[in-house]
Amino acid sequence: MGRNKISASGTIDVDRARRETPGCQHVLHFNNAGAALMPEPVTRAVQDYFDVETKIGGYEAHRMRADELEGIYATVARLIHCQPDEVAIVENATRAWDMAFYAIPFRRGDRVLATMAEYASNFIALLQLQRKYDLRIDLIPSDESGQASVKALEDMMDNSVRLVCVTHVPTSCGLVNPVEEIGRVVRQSRAFYLVDACQSVGQIPVDVREIGCHMLSTTSRKFLRGPRGVGFLYVSREILDQLEPPFLDLHAATWVSKDSYKIRPDARRFENWEANYAARIGFKTAMEYAMDWEIGRIWERVQHLGSLLRQKLSAIPGVQVRDLGRTRCGIVAFTVAGWNPVDVRNALYRKNMNVSVVNVESSRLDMEWQGVKSVVRASLHYYNTEAEIETFCEAVEQLAQKAGGIR
Secondary structure, three states: OOOOOEOOOOOEOHHHHHHOOHHHHOOEEOEOOOOOOOOHHHHHHHHHHHHHHHHHOHHHHHHHOHHHHHOHHHHHHHHHOOOHHHEEEEOOHHHHHHHHHOOOOOOOOOEEEEEOOOOHHHHHHHHHHHHHHOOEEEEEOEOOOOOEOHHHHHHHOOOOEEEEEEEOOOOOOOEOOOHHHHHHHHOOOOOEEEEEOOOOEOOEOOOHHHHOOOEEEEEOOOOOOOOOOOEEEEEOHHHHOOOOOOOOOOOOEEEEEOOEEEEOOOHHHHOOOOOOHHHHHHHHHHHHHHHHHOHHHHHHHHHHHHHHHHHHHHOOOOEEEOOOOOOEOOEEEEEEOOOOHHHHHHHHHOOOEEOEEEEOOOOHHHHHHHOOOEEEEEEOOOOOOHHHHHHHHHHHHHHHHHHOOOO
């Protein structure tokens, strides 16, 4: 791909981004934190791979495209600044997070420190192993802005802490947790550091060297704009030999004799043999496409759009923006007085506007802290426009007026 997608003004060429995103012709898509609209090169890559499978067979297609499929590890490494042998390609972000978490050699009575932004799937896993190992789960308090307090974390760290797990960007609002500052604290201890980057990779530059994490998980379908059903796990060489995956197969390990096996020496020990190779090809293309735009420029635009949407929503009577944190991203959470968030989503959907709803069951800690049971989540990407924000806010204002009896 050529690096000519930046306009003379130094900003992203939004017109070109939209031309390369067929979905922009059909919907106003503010649901990128759910699943972003795929660009045409990504859908074409997936379809082309399926065409090869259709013509010559699945195993044969895999052999024919082996070099390209192998290249996904180098692509991930370039995206997050690690080594290819520190990458595992798995089915989704939750699978990636679980494979890392359940591999940690916990001992009875270990402490785990988690943020208030933890996603339900992650916290359920914590609760499960709490029962098994009598783990002590302590929550890192939020500071006055709502982000994880680095000062509080410093005070909580001791030799009993086995794991610090942090969600970089929660599912429920635009908060961005200070993962680099947290990493500097954790690195002074014996604890493992696991980052859930499901909502950040693709909209925010992520450098595992700067973060200092041992493990990091993410997905394809969100801000990387890839297909569903694929993601990756990063595991640092530094701790790889300390982790035994919760299950193994003939891909993750070799059956070397009747009574023994040998686990792979690289991060692919967290994979399994069967995979959706068309999705992997699409994921690789999506990561290359994102890097071609430059993640730093994407981040600048996403922050601009998110700030603009918050500003305009806040000016609408009856609308309350629910975002937390000092640094905020392209996710904007809000409520409309007199409206259930599900009804807001459905009303906007009928106008060809896509948003999500986040319920307390998905992000209980931070939402209970805010005193809300559900929110509307609008999430923007670089191909969204200021005009779309105007149109969207007009639709939200109409709902707010209807709820308030204004005609």
